[in-house]
Amino acid sequence: MTDTSEKASTKVTPAGGGSGGGALAALTRSRGLRHLALVLAAYVGIVLLLQLFGDFRDTQLATMAYFVPAAAGLTLLTGVNGQISLGHGALMAVGAYTTAAILDRADLTPFILVVLASVAAAAVVGLLVGVAAARLHGPYLAGATLALAVGLPGIAIYFGDLFGGEQGLRVRPPDPPAWFEDLAGGDLGRTYPALLGWALALSVLWFLSNLVTSRYGRQWRAVRDDEVAASLCGIDLGRARVLAFVVSAACAGVGGALLAVTSRLVAPTSVTLVLSLYLLTAIVLGGLGSLLGAVLGSAILAFLPTVLTNRALDSGLDSAAAANLAPMVFGLVLVVVMLAAPRGIVGTTRIALLSRKLKKQRAAALASRT
């Protein structure tokens, strides 16, 4: 259910690269290298896209870049480990506020140190929540994380000196380093935030794709599928759950740091409950537990709202109504997907492909018999 794209490629590559050279053979043998190749290819694709598109698409691609790590982290938690979280928007807020507060005070370079600090902050909060969450299940967990999503912005307002209160903190995006300017020239300079965001987002994806196919990933799936069987196999249920929560929160921290840099403002209004629910929409729509699904869902989150809002404005709706069109569509999509295709885009497509393959095999078997 989880490693959709990975499994598909395992089956395909041996046939294609069986007679290939040494490098290709190494690629087919090592899953980590294969994922690395995929991620690098994706990055090249993003760079090309950024070259082709105008300024506006830059922003949308950068938006998608901050959704990707958070959604991937959530799909790991909810899809792979079976713990639902409605508080990932709040964990993103922890990362975003950390980044904003650091950049507000000190000129910490390189930027990766700021990201690491945000990740650490989100992971610590994730650890606290995860310890509590490990004892809860189903609706109880949903409610507790929901309370987190609603309650956390209040802390930012309470510590107004540190976090800017209701107005929030303005964020000065990090300057591109000198070597980047030399390499890219003036034109590519404007795409630096998107490029930076995607470099981080794809690193997170690479890390997670290896993690879910590792021992830890197997343990998480075992805990999700059957608690009793998993603990009989010697898996410490609590530890596995807390670890999944921490990893997931750390990913949300990366997303939060990117959110701060991309939107240049972190305020209580930018990390509302709706953000958490959007993340959930993304992973359900893409397919629970699939990293590819999380990426597809993030793309829909980043691109669909502007399309919808513009359509609505063109057809004469006023701006308040137009702004509400996207959430309404997302809500309805969430319901319809759950009723009609609960496996999401990736899961449904995979089953369709498999059943077609099965049909072909049966037909072939019949043909060979006659």
Add this chain to the structure above:
Amino acid sequence: MQQFLNLTTTGITFGVLYAAFALCLVLIFRATRIINFAQGAQAAFTTYLAYELVVERDQPYWVGFLVALVAGFLLGAFIERVVVRRVETGPEINAVIVTLGLFVALEALIGILFGQDFLGFPAPFDASSGFAVGDTQIAQTANDRYRILSVLVALGLLVALFRFTDVGLRLRAAAFGQEVARLLGVRVGRMLTLGWALAGLFGSLAGVLIAGGGFISPGFMQTSVIFGFVAAVLGGLDSFVGAIVGGLVLGLTQSYVAGYVDGDLVNMGALAVLLVVLLAKPGGLFSSSVARKV
């Protein structure tokens, strides 16, 4: 002392409203093992209907009140029959996601139909001045007493329905054991729809009461439904008494946190109470202890 009294009366008023909300959630959870996260959005929607009638079309308050309750009843029945019925038997995470989807969609629909602005909602009784006992001024307004009394009356009717009527017996049977109830001739499906409809009605009542004398916006029930949920969980999710006690505990905690600590930390206070209770007793305070199925 003055402040303590006032905080306590405010806390009780809000506690009763949270309890009303918690009761809706408990009503549904007992029957279908689903948490209806859309409950708040449903109530907000029917409150807006009442607003449309009372403020925009100059109807009397009680007409709007009645229409909101009927609309809540119908909306609850509709949601159960058309949407939730299909996920009742699936994994519990699916039902959670469906009700969350309804929550987002309904709230956005309100924004499209009525706009995003804050609108003043009338109260049928004086909502500004309290009363005095001797020298102490008590901040409980006539509107507050109306709120508490309404919830208590509705609660009494609900209990009477469950205890003393034939339909109530069937409702309880359907919630207790679907298969057995079905064998004994109870139309379980209809009972589930009725349960959701009753919860919708009760939620609408809470919505109109919370709105009275204040302002409404598409998201005005968001915090209430979350606090209602916290109250329900405190009470163990399947006990009516627990929901009421949970609501009062939560209302008082919030009032004291807002009065003695800081208003911005109210929501965090709710979370803290929830976590402490759940860590000590993962099933809530009043849960009948059931062993998890192996």
